[in-house]
Amino acid sequence: MAKTVYVLGELNVDMIAGGRDVTPEWNKEKLLERFNLVLGSSSAITAVVLAGLGLDVRFVSIVGDDALGRFCVDALTAMNVDTSRVVFDPSRATGVTLSLSGEKDRALLTYLGTIPLLQPEHLPEELYEQADHIHFGSYYLQDGMREHWKDVFGKARQQGCSTSFDTGWDIREEWLPESISELLPFTTLFIPSRDELTxxxxxxxxxxxxxxLPAENGTVAVKRGSAGALIRTKDGLLLERPAYRITPIDTTGAGDSFNAGLIYAHLQGLSPAESLDFASACGAMATLRIGGASKAPAVEEVRSFMEEHTFAE
Incomplete structure (x- = not known):
C-alpha cells in the first residue's frame, strides 16, 4: 500500500516568462521567447511530484473562488493529488507568482492573495491518524501557520509520522533563526537551499x-543549484554530490522536485547516499520541462535518468 503524505501548503499559479533577456527596463519593451501559465507554489509542485512517484498525496490549502483557484485545483486533481481538503474563499483572490526565467537563473514576483491564509482550523481531523508523512513549503509566506508548525510537527512525531519543510525565500528578509531552530527538533527532513540556509x-x-543548527535535529539536505547538493544525517554523516550533467530549460520547481524525491526516498527507507542521488535526479529532471508541476516522473523514469546521466565534475 502506498504511503500517505499530507501537504499543508500555499497554492497559486505561476506565470513563467522565459527568454535570453528577461530583465525588465523602465520605458522599454522586450520580447519573450515563451510564456506559460502553470500550477505553482512550492508545496503544490512537491505534491505533484510525490503523486507521480506513486504516493497517496492529500493537499490542504486555500484558494480564491475564481478562475485561477479552479485552475490550481483542476491541475492538482489531474496529477492524482487529492484536493478534497482545499477550501475556496470567495473573499480573496488566488495568489500569483510571475517567474522571469532566464538561461541561468530566475526572479520571482508574487501577489500573495490566499497564499498566507491557511490556519490550524483548516487542518483535517484525520491528519495525524492517516498521515505517514507531513510536509509544508514556503515557511515565510504561510503567515497563518508560522506560529503553529511546532505544535503540528510535535503531534505528528507523537503519532510516529515523519515531517519535512522547505523554508523558501523570506520576502521580508527577517529570516527568524530562533523560530526555525525551535522547529528543527521536531523535523525529520529540513530542506533549504544554500542561499536560504546561510x-x-x-x-x-x-x-x-x-x-x-541546534544539537537536536533530523536530516538536513541543502540544495545548491548547479553546484549540486549535500545531506547531513542526524548522526552527523555528511555527504556531498555535484549536480547531474544536463542543460536546463527552466529551473522553476527544481528545488521542490528535489524535496519530493527526498521525501519519497525517506519513506522507502533508502540510505543517505541513495536518497541524495534520487532527490538530485528529481530536481535535475524538473529543469528539463517548463514549470515544476507540468509533468511528474514515475520512479522508473527517475531510475532511468540516474543510469543515463553522470554527475558534473
Missing part, C-alpha cells in the same frame, strides 16, 4: 550554517 543563520557558506 541567510537564516547570517553566515558565509552552508558548512558554517550547519554548525549553527
Amino acid at each position: 541567510a537564516i543563520y547570517g553566515v558565509g557558506d552552508e558548512h558554517e550554517a550547519l554548525q549553527k
